[in-house]
Amino acid sequence: MTPNPADASADAPADDHPDLSVEDFEELARVAPEGVKLEFVNGELKVKPLPDQLHKAIVMWLLRVCMQQRPELMFYPEQELKVDTYRNGRAIADGALAPIDHFVASPDMWGAPEGVLMVVEVTSPGAKARNRDLVEKRDGYAAVGIPVYLLVDRETTTLHVFTEPEHGAYRTEESHPFGDPVPLPSPVDITLDTDKLKDYVS
Known part of the structure; x- marks a missing residue:
């Protein structure tokens, strides 16, 4: 059964x-x-928690900004990915930045992480949900070598940028309050003007 x-x-x-x-x-x-x-x-x-309207608005804002600055790429909302050590995990990223048609060749619903430039998570209410994004998913994305992990933390109104995955962990983390310009390093090469995020804080 x-x-x-x-x-x-x-x-x-x-x-x-x-x-x-x-x-x-x-x-x-x-x-x-x-x-x-x-x-x-x-x-x-x-x-996975159902997104509220502010959560959806943040994801769509990121989609628009990424495609304006990197039109040769695609921002895939709600992208299923194989993660964790040996790709034995399965996560649904709030967003994934990758080449156009990148996941077309995937044989099933869970896309391979190779070639993904950045994954994005937007926190949902609750300590357990936030910890999942801040720790568990972060480590899963690092384990498969995704170059940039962007976490939009609505509770602290902070963006966390994790980079340089090595041996299952991101070596570098930078934090920026909503309102600051946030440069996302190579291979993403996008600068976020995050003042708009202040409109999406409940």
């Missing part, structure tokens, strides 16, 4: 699913009810 993903809590621990393999997770995610988005991060089954 296939488990019902609607019964999974947003932070279901791995011990609740001791036999859950990546293959089992992918099947679970495939049959999830509409509107339920599942992730498998750091060996744990997670339900």
